[in-house]
Amino acid sequence: MNRLRDKEIRPGDRWVYSAGFNVAPDLRDTVRIDAELPDLERILHAGGRVAILSHQGSHGDADELDHVAAYLTDRLGSAVGYVRDNDTAGAARLARALRPGTATLFGNTRRHAGEQRNDPELARRFAALGDAVAVGGFSKAHRAHASNAGILRFLPGYVTDSVLREVALLEPWAGVSDRFSVAVLGGVKREKTVIGLDAVSRAYDVVVPGGVVLNSLLRALGHDVGASDLGDDPDGCLRVARAVLGRANRARIHIPRHVVVTRGGAARTVAVEQIPPGWSIADLVPLPWLRDALTRLVGDGGRAFIAGTPCRYAAGFRDSAEQLLAAFAAPGVDALLMGGDTIAELPWEGRVSTGGGAALHFLAHGTCPVLDAVRTGSEGTT
Numbered sequence: 001m002n003r004l005r006d007k008e009i010r011p012g013d014r015w016v017y018s019a020g021f022n023v024a025p026d027l028r029d030t031v032r033i034d035a036e037l038p039d040l041e042r043i044l045h046a047g048g049r050v051a052i053l054s055h056q057g058s059h060g061d062a063d064e065l066d067h068v069a070a071y072l073t074d075r076l077g078s079a080v081g082y083v084r085d086n087d088t089a090g091a092a093r094l095a096r097a098l099r100p101g102t103a104t105l106f107g108n109t110r111r112h113a114g115e116q117r118n119d120p121e122l123a124r125r126f127a128a129l130g131d132a133v134a135v136g137g138f139s140k141a142h143r144a145h146a147s148n149a150g151i152l153r154f155l156p157g158y159v160t161d162s163v164l165r166e167v168a169l170l171e172p173w174a175g176v177s178d179r180f181s182v183a184v185l186g187g188v189k190r191e192k193t194v195i196g197l198d199a200v201s202r203a204y205d206v207v208v209p210g211g212v213v214l215n216s217l218l219r220a221l222g223h224d225v226g227a228s229d230l231g232d233d234p235d236g237c238l239r240v241a242r243a244v245l246g247r248a249n250r251a252r253i254h255i256p257r258h259v260v261v262t263r264g265g266a267a268r269t270v271a272v273e274q275i276p277p278g279w280s281i282a283d284l285v286p287l288p289w290l291r292d293a294l295t296r297l298v299g300d301g302g303r304a305f306i307a308g309t310p311c312r313y314a315a316g317f318r319d320s321a322e323q324l325l326a327a328f329a330a331p332g333v334d335a336l337l338m339g340g341d342t343i344a345e346l347p348w349e350g351r352v353s354t355g356g357g358a359a360l361h362f363l364a365h366g367t368c369p370v371l372d373a374v375r376t377g378s379e380g381t382t
């Protein structure tokens, strides 16, 4: 795979930098931006000219990336412009007019329907912003889109150190280990269930579902989950939840007997068979065997990860997360938190991966579609 670190960069070279700057506009967490600074600096210090492409996806109505440009200006110590257009002749002109050693952030790639469809015409227009692509943005490495995979049909691609660091970081959490292994899968995105639950229940000793993963499993067990969040692919998650429950797994899957449910400002703890209509699950109550498993994790010095918050932590439902995090932070435990909102919301000083879905894809398959696209120089496979 072509690596940015091996590529000679000459003054004036024109680069597209495909980044994963999908962070909340309040910049409460900047890990995803900070991770890419050394690669950007390498190009800029060599006199390269950089057109940055990123998406802004899952933060309410946020559509602009100007907050990121302001932050980059601050961290890189030179003005990073912000241009809303990214696929027009005007955008290409501005990219060509960049001075050596400077960067401009172009607008949200997700504004185009063709980004997620990996439309070759959109990719061709993105490609007009440079002569080579630095493929960063590990958090979107599971998405073969126009700006990170399709564009490689038109320009040579070089994987960044930020991505290679994540791949190396994840290695110890892949596959079966003789270390006691605990995985927490929560949050709201489908990948936590359709990739994470499916793969990790075969490889880990304990799986603790929360969020949509738990809600899907409870549905698969025949429970009515009231108004609980079912995410963006309820049927797909239900199908995988049923399949996982219907087969033999290495993991013991923690299905709580009680959950905390909310409606409006009210909250109460109920049995999973008795979730009232209109109420939604906000947290789970750990069973005694899970507390024993966490004691073993600490005693044995095992490995653990959280991909997706297990509860609505930011809304104040914190009990399960605090018990899990206390064990994960113990000396001797190797624990990793993965994903944008997970890292932003949970109090954690330890190791993190900027990818949620991407990290799970990598753990499940040993690669990601965008890494494959850099290898083959085409648009990837999914």
Ligand SMILES: Nc1ncnc2c1ncn2[C@@H]1O[C@H](COP(=O)(O)OP(=O)(O)O)[C@@H](O)[C@H]1O
Pocket: 186, 187, 188, 189, 192, 210, 211, 212, 228, 229, 281, 282, 283, 307, 308, 309, 310, 311, 312, 313, 314, 338, 339, 340, 341, 342, 343, 345, 355, 356, 357
């Ligand atoms: N039971 C739940 N119901 C609704 N939302 C939940 C629940 N548990 C967790 N969440 C939400 O999931 C979000 C994180 O989901 P996700 O986007 O999948 O994670 P990440 O960005 O880390 O990959 C958090 O903002 C949290 O509030």
Ligand SMILES: O=C(OP(=O)(O)O)[C@H](O)COP(=O)(O)O
Pocket: 020, 022, 057, 058, 139, 140, 143, 189, 191, 338, 339, 340, 341, 354, 355, 356, 357, 358
């Ligand atoms: O936030 C992201 O992924 P994550 O929530 O799986 O960590 C990435 O920016 C990918 O976003 P997407 O899941 O909207 O394609």
